[in-house]
Amino acid sequence: xxxxxxxxxxxxxxxxxxxxxKDLVQExxxxxxxxxxxLDPRDIDSxxxxxxxxxxxxxxxxxAPLVAELLGIRVSKMMARTEAACASGQAAxxxxxxxxxxxxxxxxxxxxxxxMNNTDMLHVQSSMIDVADREFDGVNGLTAPPFxxxxxxxxMVEYGTTEEQLALVRVKSSHYxxxxxxxxxxxxxxxxxxxxxxxxxxxxxxxxxxAITDGAVxxxxxxxxxxxxxxxxxxxxxxxxxxxxxxxxxNSLSDFTQWxxxxxxxxxxxxxxxxxxxxxxxxxxHDCFTISEIMIYEELGLCKKGEGGKFIEEGQxxxxxxxxxxxxxxxLSNGHPLGATGxxxxxEAVVQMRGEVPRGRLVNGAELxxxxxxxxxxxxxxxxxYSLNKR
Amino acid sequence: xxxxxxxxxxxxxxxxxxxxxKDLVQExxxxxxxxxxxLDPRDIDSxxxxxxxxxxxxxxxxxAPLVAELLGIRVSKMMARTEAACASGQAAxxxxxxxxxxxxxxxxxxxxxxxMNNTDMLHVQSSMIDVADREFDGVNGLTAPPFxxxxxxxxMVEYGTTEEQLALVRVKSSHYxxxxxxxxxxxxxxxxxxxxxxxxxxxxxxxxxxAITDGAVxxxxxxxxxxxxxxxxxxxxxxxxxxxxxxxxxNSLSDFTQWxxxxxxxxxxxxxxxxxxxxxxxxxxHDCFTISEIMIYEELGLCKKGEGGKFIEEGQxxxxxxxxxxxxxxxLSNGHPLGATGxxxxxEAVVQMRGEVPRGRLVNGAELxxxxxxxxxxxxxxxxxYSLNKR
Numbered sequence: 001x002x003x004x005x006x007x008x009x010x011x012x013x014x015x016x017x018x019x020x021x022k023d024l025v026q027e028x029x030x031x032x033x034x035x036x037x038x039l040d041p042r043d044i045d046s047x048x049x050x051x052x053x054x055x056x057x058x059x060x061x062x063x064a065p066l067v068a069e070l071l072g073i074r075v076s077k078m079m080a081r082t083e084a085a086c087a088s089g090q091a092a093x094x095x096x097x098x099x100x101x102x103x104x105x106x107x108x109x110x111x112x113x114x115x116m117n118n119t120d121m122l123h124v125q126s127s128m129i130d131v132a133d134r135e136f137d138g139v140n141g142l143t144a145p146p147f148x149x150x151x152x153x154x155x156m157v158e159y160g161t162t163e164e165q166l167a168l169v170r171v172k173s174s175h176y177x178x179x180x181x182x183x184x185x186x187x188x189x190x191x192x193x194x195x196x197x198x199x200x201x202x203x204x205x206x207x208x209x210x211a212i213t214d215g216a217v218x219x220x221x222x223x224x225x226x227x228x229x230x231x232x233x234x235x236x237x238x239x240x241x242x243x244x245x246x247x248x249x250x251n252s253l254s255d256f257t258q259w260x261x262x263x264x265x266x267x268x269x270x271x272x273x274x275x276x277x278x279x280x281x282x283x284x285x286h287d288c289f290t291i292s293e294i295m296i297y298e299e300l301g302l303c304k305k306g307e308g309g310k311f312i313e314e315g316q317x318x319x320x321x322x323x324x325x326x327x328x329x330x331x332l333s334n335g336h337p338l339g340a341t342g343x344x345x346x347x348e349a350v351v352q353m354r355g356e357v358p359r360g361r362l363v364n365g366a367e368l369x370x371x372x373x374x375x376x377x378x379x380x381x382x383x384x385x386y387s388l389n390k391r
Numbered sequence: 392x393x394x395x396x397x398x399x400x401x402x403x404x405x406x407x408x409x410x411x412x413k414d415l416v417q418e419x420x421x422x423x424x425x426x427x428x429x430l431d432p433r434d435i436d437s438x439x440x441x442x443x444x445x446x447x448x449x450x451x452x453x454x455a456p457l458v459a460e461l462l463g464i465r466v467s468k469m470m471a472r473t474e475a476a477c478a479s480g481q482a483a484x485x486x487x488x489x490x491x492x493x494x495x496x497x498x499x500x501x502x503x504x505x506x507m508n509n510t511d512m513l514h515v516q517s518s519m520i521d522v523a524d525r526e527f528d529g530v531n532g533l534t535a536p537p538f539x540x541x542x543x544x545x546x547m548v549e550y551g552t553t554e555e556q557l558a559l560v561r562v563k564s565s566h567y568x569x570x571x572x573x574x575x576x577x578x579x580x581x582x583x584x585x586x587x588x589x590x591x592x593x594x595x596x597x598x599x600x601x602a603i604t605d606g607a608v609x610x611x612x613x614x615x616x617x618x619x620x621x622x623x624x625x626x627x628x629x630x631x632x633x634x635x636x637x638x639x640x641x642n643s644l645s646d647f648t649q650w651x652x653x654x655x656x657x658x659x660x661x662x663x664x665x666x667x668x669x670x671x672x673x674x675x676x677h678d679c680f681t682i683s684e685i686m687i688y689e690e691l692g693l694c695k696k697g698e699g700g701k702f703i704e705e706g707q708x709x710x711x712x713x714x715x716x717x718x719x720x721x722x723l724s725n726g727h728p729l730g731a732t733g734x735x736x737x738x739e740a741v742v743q744m745r746g747e748v749p750r751g752r753l754v755n756g757a758e759l760x761x762x763x764x765x766x767x768x769x770x771x772x773x774x775x776x777y778s779l780n781k782r
Contacts, residue, residue, distance in 0.1 A: 001494045001495075052452065053446055055444055055446045055518070056446050056452075059520075059521055059525055060521055060524075060525045060529075061443065061447075061474065061521035062474070062476035062523075062639075062767045062770075063474075064475060064635075065636070065766070065770050066524060069635075069636070069638055069639050072637075074634075074637065075633055075634065076632065076633070076659065077632065077633065078489070078633060079475070079635060079771065080473045080474065080475045080479075080482035080485065080486070081473065081474040082471045082473060082474075083453070083454075083473075083474055084455060084470070084471045084472065085452060085453035088471075091472075094471065095471070097493075098489035098492075098493045098495055099489040099493075101493035102392050102393075102489045102492035102493035103492075104392075104488075104489055127452075130446050130451055130452035130453070131452050133451075133457060134449070134450050134451045138450070241468065242466060242467070242468065242469060242470050243465075243466065243467060244456040244460075244465075245456070245460070246460060246463075246465065248460050268467065375453060375456070379453075380455075380456045380470065
């Protein structure tokens with residue numbers, strides 16, 4: 001199996017953008033080209049596009065050939081779009097990784113993109129229900145906020161987690177976002193700001209939730225033998241694992257505060273790649289809601305079950321703490337353009353390890369990063385390991 | 392790179408089915424289980440679902456974890472849905488192939504499925520426009536029939552192809568379909584039946600067109616070292632190539648009767664895998680319309696450019712001819728449930744090479760098969776080679 005390197009990345013500003021789906025893809029591509037003087041688009045033999053619901057959000061399907069046209073790429077090996085709801089971008093990374101590792105491609109462009117803000121926001125919101133099992137949860141109008149609100153409620157009951165602790169996740173996120181010019185929200189928020197923001201689904205308030213966002217990120221993945229053509233500082237794909245629940249419907253959940261699939265995935269990852277959480281330098285995780293990040297601390301084994309609230313309170317997920325989590329500002333501050341998020345986490349891994357980020361969010365000397373996406377109502381978890389070293 | 396084998400396949404009856412998207416997946420899975428006594432579902436570590444537009448057709452996204460739940464599979468390695476419009480199923484095969492070849496998975500289930508007949512057929516038809524570039528062709532209401540009708544018109548003008556020759560493609564298809572119990576249409580048709588069928592988009596009549604179909608097909612792909620656990624007659628994935636046009640919009644096409652991308656893909660395939668069309672025993676190709684199959688003969692190099700009409704007239708694409716094409720009945724008779732079609736072609740390769748099909752459509756001693764999908768307005772072409780021999 002060949003090693004696969006991330007040669008470079010490109011990104012757009014995230015937010016409510018006066019830009020079409022196509023515009024976003026082109027903007028991220030230009031960003032990559034500017035960073036990669038040695039990239040000749042004719043080198044690219046494969047193209048993978050992670051996008052969750054372009055059919056619903058912008059009425060455009062069959063997007064991979066469209067991206068090829070937009071960017072002037074002639075694909076000769078592999079080309080497809082991947083969909084895994086909120087983890088669609090990471091799925092595209094995985095397809096590229098597999099294809100290059102197998103020797104079926106040498107240079108692949110991976111695109112993560114979503115255009116979510118359009119003129120009919122009610123349609124966009126109803127589209128999000130498709131992510132749940134339509135027959136069981138969809139008919140009940142179960143979108144993400146009420147589901148994660150129930151997780152938060154049970155976590156508060158069972159473990160004494162407080163609304164202030166939830167708020168601290170957003171406070172941390174907002175602090176790092178002031179050093180991230182691509183984030184949708186870059187304003188420092190206080191605990192009171194979060195607690196006093198508009199109620200969405202109790203106990204989750206507006207600032208406990210990630211946003212409906214437009215954005216795109218691209219990455220150039222190449223095989224180990226040619227990476228030096230493109231960069232002297234490749235970031236390597238070490239590996240990844242995935243797990244999904246045995247049920248997709250919350251009707252069948254035995255427990256709201258245990259994400260067994262994530263715990264299993266994390267343990268499998270640590271075992272497979274012979275690491276412990278202590279070996280990680282930072283993590284980019286799927287903080288779609290503040291409670292998600294607290295759950296993720298626990299299921300990744302960064303702290304004991306139920307002590308996620310304490311973990312953030314003690315600053316252990318801050319830069320300088322046990323394990324810096326979401327130095328980018330995460331989904332809460334960057335926003336969550338579904339298909340782009342997995343790529344944005346990879347972007348963060350690359351710019352962090354190369355020391356290219358502003359000092360305020362720099363994890364000094366970082367060499368090994370974990371990326372975590374969840375999808376749907378946390379029914380599936382997707383983990384990747386990125387490293388500055390060829391492991 | 393590890394060799395990848397198809398251990399077995401399962402299929403549903405294709406047609407206008409009184410069955411949900413979920414029902415179809417389960418029916419194909421049961422078919423696989425019945426054929427594979429040694430398959431323990433716990434062996435499956437990866438899952439790839441090819442489905443083109445479940446968000447639009449059945450309002451269900453995030454389908455991979457849903458399939459895992461339906462079938463009782465616990466995924467531990469790789470899981471995603473692939474989309475490439477009419478080639479979505481082949482894209483799922485490719486993802487599984489890459490992942491196993493790279494050593495990142497050992498046993499993968501590949502599912503191709505589409506539920507297209509629902510209660511709002513106008514919505515389904517408008518969804519199909521998403522496959523074209525929405526900004527250029529979509530706004531003009533360009534669906535597939537008028538596009539392929541324009542190809543047929545130009546082919547008739549430039550090369551003298553006749554409506555009778557187009558009809559002969561359907562006549563062949565219908566003949567083999569009488570030996571295919573899973574096909575949507577199994578009635579033998581005459582040239583007059585085709586010529587007298589309802590006009591859809593001149594010169595294409597109803598029987599020149601494939602249908603709006605429900606169906607699912609599954610395949611079990613495994614690495615070479617463990618295939619003997621599951622079968623004594625594996626079918627091997629030899630390889631595949633893809634190409635796409637430099638433009639997605641028909642506004643920018645320089646020519647309607649040249650599918651340059653397919654010609655390039657075919658030549659690349661022959662060169663890469665050191666074969667000529669003469670080495671092929673049969674081909675399953677994307678005859679979404681009768682004119683498509685005639686174009687495909689030419690671009691695959693089975694005959695000279697412009698002589699596709701003569702090729703079918705002389706019976707050269709019949710069993711016993713130069714190269715049997717679509718002994719399954721193709722898309723014209725099987726119907727075209729978008730995500731399932733690529734898998735149905737693989738199904739045909741497996742049951743043909745194992746001699747499991749009725750004599751009326753059997754290609755005796757077949758060992759090497761070509762599968763071809765096109766997607767969108769023929770803007771992308773996707774080729775795979777399957778073989779009974781480990782090449």
